[in-house]
Amino acid sequence: MPKPDRPQQDSASYRAKKQFFDSLLTVYGRKPVLEALRDPAVKLFRLHLAESNKPAGILDEILGIAKSQGADIQHHDRKALSRISKNSKQDQGVAADLQCKAYQSLEQFLSQPPRADFRLLALDRITNPQNLGMIIRSACAGNVDGILLPQKGGAQIDALVIKASAGTVFRAPIIHCPTLPEALAKLREAGATICALSSHARQTLGDFNPSGGSVYVLGNETEGVSTETAKHCNHQLSIPMNNGVESLNVAVTAALIAFQDAI
Template sequence: MVSSDNSSQDSLERKDSPEYRAKKQFFDALLTVYGRKPVLEALRDPAVKLFRLHLAESNKPAGILDEIIAIARTQGAEIRYHDRKALSRISKNSKQDQGVAADLECAGYQSFQQFLEQPPAGAYRILALDRITNPQNLGMIIRSACAGQIDGILLPEKGGAQIDSLVIKASAGTLFKAPILRCPQLNQALEAFRAAGADVCALSSHAPQTLGDFRPGKPCVYVLGNETEGVSKETAQQCNRQLRIPMNNGVESLNVAVTAALIAFQPQL
């Protein structure tokens, strides 16, 4: 019999092994989408590879399900059947998953730690989203970031809009190509980026410096705040700089997705 101490030590060694880290890294990089139409649209995108398809055992025959299953089989993906309760734990949205969820391999989807382990050369640029709750705003931010000069989108797992059919639609399919950086807590990720030498800049209408006057000479994280409250106090404490977009005609602020687009296409000098 192996003692509990030795068993714990063996467990720690397994978790520290290259095989364990590689496996964890792979599963951390999977993006799970749910709903019949969103899953089908994702599988039709050549940039997306299906790893595992999850289906409810209670699903009734339907043409869209037949097409989803056919694509899964063509890709050689694993297909698993679950009861409704088990499927809801995977989709995390039992009211809208329609009995379907898919684990996708997307080239740009990774954890923020993975990004920091192998960052792009030069002064990379990141958008960090602090409690962005509107799915359409999130989708449009992703679209602008993907089209512009942004190297990553810090997307917290909680506190904001979750990736659903509205986000996919608003992103015009760019979600599956975009450089999404997962983080459990935004403040933890911002602290890590600062420790790695990046400027962390909060967008605020009260900031003394304008976005146009800012000339970052090193990596930079731009923090976009909630649609009505802006950047939270807790998140602002992780920022070492504040920037504003100058307004005319008494306009107080811009839609957060518009702000993201201005940053994404800001000329690099």
């Protein structure tokens, strides 16, 4: 994600510029970038290309779309591009800063929540890109107002996530934050109820009826919700299971929450 110049941190123009850059999603790789640019829900702000790129049809198509949208096009050496993509091994000489209507920071979400009884999924160290993609797809299709995605400690949006999400990542209500514990603390201050999903909890998901905003924390595929994250949770919920099954895949759990009121 690009960062604005910082001449005066407290100025209105700086805050507006920071809010804009916080709303950009950076995607890398030739096929992921092209798929994003073909999505009508996406607007390209800036295209980054490696100066060492050799001619290729897919690059011509990407450039053509960028020019048709009037996007800023910049060329970089490989080292500079790797600082933008943060993945020099897989960026294939291409990165793009995208404007996605549903992609926002936690501060932006809290300033204008979609409803008083909002429902969020919070991802605590989800490391498998396929799980992240499937969670995004279920949340986009179901009754969820946002997916809280920390920028540290877990999988980030890449080619595998985009593929697993079936392209819904560009329309999904993703809320980015630096770390999950910090974000949960802010949500609790805003009056939200924070619930950790745990197979050991006595209260079930079906018995839980929050009166205001609620956040459902999904833990790491192996270790579950971390101790640090659990400190910010004021409820623990389980999903009843039969035949000695102890847990479900985290993406399946996310789907059950997303469609809880619809089925």
